[in-house]
Amino acid sequence: MFPVADTLSGVCSTLGATAAIGLFTLARTRLRSRRTAPSTANTAPVEPPRRLRHYTLLRTIGPDGSPVHYTTTRPPGSVITHPIDGRPLDFELTDFPLGDGTYAAEPL
Template identity: 40%
Template sequence: MAQRRVYQVNNVSALFESGTVIEFPHDAPAGSIVTHVVDGRPVRVLLTDTPLSGGRYAAEFVDCYL
């Protein structure tokens, strides 16, 4: 089982208000696509091994239902 990590989604201003930060913990390994709900909308993101500051890891949008 993968280690629990905190992920931060990059480039959220295209779909959400400026200044919105999407962070969430997850146990799935890097390379997984997971669904996370943001403002009542399901967002699918790709978890990566790319480290960010503060011990977080990057996640990238796959798709978002508007």
């Protein structure tokens, strides 16, 4: 009787069915991702990757008269022991960059 009304009802039912299938797929995907996601409550904090750094040991002079350098992957704030003139001395590694591209290691 009314061809436009019949066509319009067919289009509406097709759009409704497509929306229902899309919502079902979205809900299933979200539930599946929640189920397989690892729990972060029991995991240890991730340590950032370590970088090789060159340090200048402050207030030290090597046999050739230049400052003593130390290379390590330890993070800033670590304490190292380095022998100077046959005696072990402790140095704290810092984040303070020096002009020559190295970082400062302060004596304790």
